[in-house]
Structure formats: structure tokens, C-alpha cells
Amino acid sequence: MTVTSPKPQFASPSQIRLIPLGGIGTVTKNMYAYEVGDEILIVDCGIGFPDSTMLGVDLLVPDVSYLEARKNKIAGLLLTHGHDDHLAGLPYVLPKLGNIPIYASKLTRGFALDRLKEYSLPANITEIDERPFSVGSFTITPIKITHSVPDGRHFAIRSSVGTIYHGSDFKFDDHPVDGVLTEKDKIASLGHEGILCLLSDCLRSEKEGRSLSESMLTDTFRREIKDAQGKFIVTIMSSNVHRIQQAVNVMAEHGRRIAFVGRSVESNVKTAVNLGFLKLPQKMIINKRQIKHLPPRQVGIIIAGSQGQEGSSLTRAVASDHKDIQIKPPDKVVFSADPIPGNETPVYSLIDDLSRLGIDVAYSDVDDQLHVSGHAYRDEQKDLIALTRPKFLIPIGGSFRHMVQYRKMAESLGFPRHHIALLENGQVVRLTQESLTLAETIPLRNIMVDGLGIGDVGTIVLRDRQTMAEDGIVVVVVPISQQTGKIKGTVEIISRGFVFMKQSRHLVKKMATTVKASLKPGRVLEDWAIVRQQIERSLEKLLYKETQRQPLILTVIMEV
């Protein structure tokens, strides 16, 4: 006889639980879950970028333990747009959540499939357009929006409790390159029907007024190409299809043959062309291997590496380490992307290196029309509020300081402070038709990807990396006789990254003396943990006194 287990306790369908798993306060690693009754709807699944303390870490992925424990409740996952911080987490997360149904617009779907292909993962992604569709008992209305990648969407998520407007990264560009405008009328009519809560991109809440239109870049490129005597090289964020389109058009207009250089640029261009989002003048397009066979004045290049990334095509070309592209005077290089905060140093050092080569470099500090933001400025954020007329507001996709500025703006529109929730990742929000309440906080781990390892680098490993990065390591090997329990032979002291040992004989000698003294020679050593501790403490003291450095000290006791 089998016992039927009681139906699990689900959240009551009189409320929506919003669980932000990433994207709040961190800008990147976007992932949000809406839990209504026994269903969960997920929005986005992005990667994040390590901060300076996460040494050696390649990227971060959202901690989906909460969802993993409720796999059977997941109705589906919506992708808002084609940026990696909104979808590139899929290959790491899907193996944990199973082959859940995913919904995305054509280009977003294309980029997501590209990411998954690298890992040969199966995926079940349904292409959506602007028509409403159902996911479990949720009704989703996609809204076309403008952003720095084409074909993005906002989602109005209707549940039995009310409608959430999930307003991820956007701007109101009235002159978009592809002519596809934000569906403002649709937003207004959703607003009329009633929006319980607006989640809104707040990244540019510090900026007054409105962002400029992406389409102004055409004029910029025309201005920059005019005096280019050699190759005309534009570096760009590889997902910015509209900017690539404009650069291509201007290059073709000036009779230049066009090459794409860099893995991410080549892959995104291919997908965007295949799906009809990028129109190339085919007879002007050349393979990057042909660059060196053409006169420089006849070549235009779109190259990856605008963030000064190590190993990127641009960085390698500048270091004369790229087999297809050499940069030399009178070539011109145009940076049509601002450094992402934290990338200033590598970007500027690349600009300096190009300047040193005698290259004419155009970048934002000398031409402020080389880049426009993909994110709504304050007046556009206000417009979204005016159109959606929500009861509650939650700023997303920004740092805490951006949320504070967003709240200031919303208060100036008359929203009471308790109708605006500034969250942290993991802070669960309970929404009813009447109220927004902060519920429990779900503990979230930083899941770090390092090489092939996902989550195997934790705080201890990072702390050790930090210590070794600062001051190196000193390894002490103590041979202890199995028979007598006493030291037998020579204590070996080796260091790496500490001091140049050959020039520090004096110090090495002192270290050996200290280790021996702390071992109380002749005595039988029984508790090795204590032996280790004694050695490490006395060495630490000596080394700090002599060098003011604190290397990691690693004692190896060898039974011989």
C-alpha cells in the first residue's frame, strides 16, 4: 500500500511573489522569478561579471537553488532581449532546471541558441512576436521596445492577482535605425487596464532629460570617415546590431570593402543577417583574410574589443599579434562604445598604445557623439511611469545609487515612498491587489565560473588567491621521522611571488632559523596541527617585521 503524500503547500493565489535572483544592485546577472499559486514564471537568465576581489573568476551565474527545489512549478522562462547579462546564463542554469519552455523574440532567440550551441545543450525556445501568449496560467503581452540590441521586449505579465509590467533595459528612441518604434500605445492601453507593479530599468536615473537616438551615429561615422587616409576601423559592442548596420552603411557609401573581425562580432553578424536584422551590401563584404591584400584606403573594419579585453581582436592587432589585421598609420580607429565602469584602465591603455603607434584615434573624451546610451534617461523613465500608471514601483537593472535616484524621481511625481521598493537580490516581495510587502530574504550564493568549474571556487579559495596575489606564498617542508617523531634532514623553505629569493639569502637563513626554533628541536612532535601553527605564527611574525609583507605560509609535514 502506498501513502499519498499531502499536496505541497504552495503560495496562495491571492498574491504574487517576486523573487529577484540577480539584476538588482548588480546591473548584470539578471534573473527574476514570479511565483503565483503553484506556478513560477522566470524572466531572463544572464551572466554577471566578477569584481576585483574575485581573482581568476571568469563570470558569475545566478544561484537558482530556490528554483531547483521547485522545478515542477516552473511554467516557463521569458527572455527580454539579446544581451549576455540577460541570457548567457542559460548554459549554466538549464542543466539544473531541466528543459523548461523558453520564450523569446526572433533575434533574442537566435542569440540564445548561439550561446547554447557552444555547450551542445538542447533547448526549447518558442519564437514570439508582439502577440499575447500564455505560459501556464499567466498571460503574457510582449511589448516591442528600443534598446542597444534590436528586437527587445517588455512583458506585461497578467496573473489572477494582477498585472506586472516587467520593464527591463529600454530607451524611447523615436528614430530607431530599423524603424521599429516602442509600442507606446500598447503600453498606454495596458496602463488603462491597470498595472499593479512596474519594474523599470533605472540604470540612467542620474541623467536628466532624454537619451539621444541611436540613429545619430550615422552622422558621426560620416564625419569620422571623411579624413580617414588608411583603414577605417570601428570597434563596437558586438551585439549592437544597429550600430554595426550604420557603420557598414557609411563604409559602403564611401566605397570601402568591409570585414568583420572577432569571434563575437562575426557570430552576432552571422545570426543577425540570417534572421533579417542586419542587411549587408554583399558585394562590399570581404573575408578578414583579404584585408591585407587590399589598399588600406579601400578597407573598413568592424572589430571586437571595444572594452580593451585581453585577448580580443583589437588588443591583439594593436600588439601586432593578429594574423589578419595590422594597424599602422594612417589607419584610423574609432571607439564607438564607452568603457563599462571598471574597464577604464584597459580601454585607455589601448587608446594610449594606438596613439603611440601614430594612429588617429577617436574616442568619447575627444568626440562626445561616438556613443549613445541604450538606457532610458530620467524623462523617459517618467514617461514609462506615465504610460503604465502603476500602483507600485520597483527599479531594476541598476546599482543601489541608481535606485535611490529613481525613487527621488518617482517621489517627485507624487508616489509615496512605501509604494517604491528598493530591493537586493534575494529579497522576496509579496504583491497583492492592495499591497506590496517585503517578505523573507533568500540566501543567494555567488556562483562563480572558473574554467570548467561552476561553483567550485568559494570564499576560501578566493581568500588564498588574494593573499598570494598580494604577497606570494612561502612553503615550508618539514621532514619528520616516522620512527622517532623528530625532525630528520633539512627543513626546505621555498617561496613564490614573495621576494626574489636569490637576492634575499639573509632572509632565507633567518626563516630557517625561526622554523627550527619554533620546532623545539629534539622534542618528539606529536600533534602536527600544533606544529604547523607554531611554524606559521613565528614565520608570519618574522616576515612581517622584516618585509611588512604577509605571504601565505604553507607547512607540509613529511613523514619519512
Place this chain on the structure above:
Amino acid sequence: MTVTSPKPQFASPSQIRLIPLGGIGTVTKNMYAYEVGDEILIVDCGIGFPDSTMLGVDLLVPDVSYLEARKNKIAGLLLTHGHDDHLAGLPYVLPKLGNIPIYASKLTRGFALDRLKEYSLPANITEIDERPFSVGSFTITPIKITHSVPDGRHFAIRSSVGTIYHGSDFKFDDHPVDGVLTEKDKIASLGHEGILCLLSDCLRSEKEGRSLSESMLTDTFRREIKDAQGKFIVTIMSSNVHRIQQAVNVMAEHGRRIAFVGRSVESNVKTAVNLGFLKLPQKMIINKRQIKHLPPRQVGIIIAGSQGQEGSSLTRAVASDHKDIQIKPPDKVVFSADPIPGNETPVYSLIDDLSRLGIDVAYSDVDDQLHVSGHAYRDEQKDLIALTRPKFLIPIGGSFRHMVQYRKMAESLGFPRHHIALLENGQVVRLTQESLTLAETIPLRNIMVDGLGIGDVGTIVLRDRQTMAEDGIVVVVVPISQQTGKIKGTVEIISRGFVFMKQSRHLVKKMATTVKASLKPGRVLEDWAIVRQQIERSLEKLLYKETQRQPLILTVIMEV
């Protein structure tokens, strides 16, 4: 009988040799030498800041080997102004050059003595004002200039060959806080007498127009203090005495008691007050220990840490780790300093942390009048050229991209390109009355200071730190019998910062197997270098395949 050695070959007095030892392309670590005949005159002796590859390095100092080898030729050293990147190298460099005569204005001398005092070094610093003086056969005319520290100087350096105008960091502030204007008439009259070469601050050559006056900060502070309901806390570069003066005045005006917090702020304030460069309303000044005993609304604080430096007073106060100062709502914190390039991440994370605490934070992205630059914009740079009317131009104190922009500007004024020299540190320039020629390049080392060590961290140590920071270290200890030359006992494998070993038993096992296999067990091991190499190669291969990480592998062979 003794043989008189021939008089050493000195540079002919028909030329000036300029030897830039730092400050060209690197912005910081300023140090320049002028060699005429058998005399050398040095200008400045600053520290530099490590880049992101110089892990664990505290600071950089100029490589003065060239000067050390010509100690007896040094006539003296001039200090232009009181910033650390122009004078804080003295404690590291003076022990190598001997107690050479140094010349500095009153405040610059005060700050230099403060730096030297920490090292109990004797110093021979003569106070100068605006009157000409002689150093060896050089005649020096100091010119008062305005900058972000008071009492700065340019120097017209007259030698038998001609006059060099050494135009270090400056701006033309027509409304300086202390009323001490740049001596433009004096510059003009030096220009009339004839300037052979102008060395000019080029840091802001990307900025059109003119920099704003420092004195506008008074209005900014007044605006910011108005709505401050709790403590009014201003963070600032600690050498910016004029800004401290303005903040103090505004705080006093609003009836607030004023405390200084932070080692650098306290020390600089003390020196500036003693020397008459800062006037404090004494009855309003309190000790930082009194802060907590006063109502927050009655307190104003000037605190160090505007760059988000680890361990600074502001960072500690935000982390509730400062015994004298707690920051909590409704306190207000004003950042009156922009992040120095490279410091964006710590500064913004501090602003986010303050926002999270509910503190009202004012910073440049929300109020663009919180900081003005201390450096001349393009029109001021043009003015200096117009006043000095030099034959040759050398931009200094900027990165290469700034020099390129400076050259563009100078060419627009009609200077032929070959009259403008863009240098690198170590590139010697030969100036005659008629010509500027690039001579040899002196090889310069990066002298890194780490703890107490000066120059003992080199490329090998840094490379090891980098590897360990990225992927950790794996230590393999192989016991080899002295008698048989074969392995005796267990091979120990320990790692730090690589993977969490307890969760990676499988991998540890594979590593042990690999090491044993590469040792060809049973065989007599003779050449230990080869043994090491074999172990390291096979482990590297295994680890890259299994983890895609490349930890440092350290093999210790123990004779037992």
C-alpha cells in the same frame, strides 16, 4: 707616484640634455633632470601608482640609476608643488643621491618635510618665494601658479644654452581662493626674453575651453549643506587646502563644529595651518573624538577616503569600523573629488554602500559642480604657449593620448610638428639654441615598493603572483631516498587557491597517479631538474584538461 685620471667626459655646455625619469606618459612619478655641462638640475621626485598587473605593489618610485652614477654632478633639486606624485619619492630616492640641496616654496617644503619625517631622513630644503635664485650655474626664476594645492611654482631655468620653462601641473584660476594669482606678467616678460623650450602640463588637453575656478566650490557647499539634517560630511583630496578652506568656512557659517578625520587630512591640515595656508575658526574646531558627543546637526566633518581606498577613514566609517565616526541617516556625505582613473569601482561601491545605509550622497554624476579640475584646459594651455612664446614644446604630465591632443592644438597654432616632442620616460632630448633632437633612450626599471622592500619585486615575482591570483598553486612534495635515489614514502599534493580540495578528491587522486606515472617509479632519479620538469609538465596537462585552469606548480624534492 699617482696617476691623475683624465677629467670625465661631460656633455658639452653648448647643449641641454633633458632626461625624463618619470611623469611622461605615466602622469604620476614625476622626475626630470636637466644636464648642462658638468651640472645636473633635477625637478620633482614623485611616486607613481601600480597598475593592475603589479599585484601587491604599494607604489612606484623613479629609477635614478642615471643620477646615482653622476651624483657629483647634481647641483640641486627643485620641487614644483606639494602633490605626492611630485615629491613623495624623496624618502626612497634621497638615500641614493645623498643629501642634495632641495628648493621648494613654503607649503611644498612643509609637505616634503612631512613625507621625509616618516622616514627620519635628514633633508636640506631651502625655502624659496618668487625671487630668482641660483643653483650651481643655473638661474632659476620661480613663477607662482594656481593648482589644486596652494603655493605651486613653475620654473624658468636659465642656463648658458638657453631658458627652459618647466610648466608642471597648473591652471589659470582668475579667482583663486587665497587671491594669489598666476604671475602672468612675469611669464610674459620671460617670454620676451626668450624661452627655448616649454614643458607644459597636458593632462586636460582633451577638454575644450577653460577649467572652472576652484572658488565656485563655496556655492556648491552652501547649496549642499542647506538641506543637511544630520552630520555634514565632506570627503576631499587631502592636499586640496583651498577646498578644505571653503568647506570649513561654509560649515562654520552654518554654525557647525568641524572635525578632521583621517591621517592624511589631519597631517596636511596641521602643516597648512602652521604655515599660514589654512585659516581655521578655532572656536569651531573640535577633536574627532568629540563628534559622537554632539548633536549630528551641529557637526561638519572633513574626511579622507574620497577614492574609496581600502582602510581609509571613510571606508571604515561606512563599514561601522571607525571608533570616532558613525555614519547614519539623516547624515549627508558629499564627494568633492572625482574618482582618479582606475578608482571608479571602489568609489562607486562606496557610494552604493552609503546609499544602502539610507545616507543622502552627493557625487559628480548627480551634481556636476562638486569638483573642478586642477589642470589647465586647452585654452589655458594655449595661453601658456602665447605667454612663453617658446621655440620648442614638450607636453608632460599626461598619457600618450593627451600628448597627441596637445600636439594637435599646438599644430593648430602654427607650430611645426618637429618642434613638438612627444617623449617616453627615459628618452633623452638634446636641446641647442637652434635644435631639439631625440638622443639615446636610458633604460629605466620599474622600481616597485612593496612593504619595506624597494625594488626587490621584479617581473618573476609579479608573474608568479599573477599566476597564483588567477588559478592558485599546487605544491607537490616528492620524498627521494638518499641511499637509493628512488621515491620513498608518499608523494604529497597540496593546493591553495586552486579548487576546494575536499570537494575534489577525484581530481586529487588523478594528480597523485599522474605524478607517480611521470616519475617512472623504481627508477633511480638523478637529475632533479628533469624530474621536476616531468612532474610539472604532466600535471599542467592534466589540470588544464580537467579544469581549464593553469595553477602554478611547485615541486619540492626532499632527500630523506
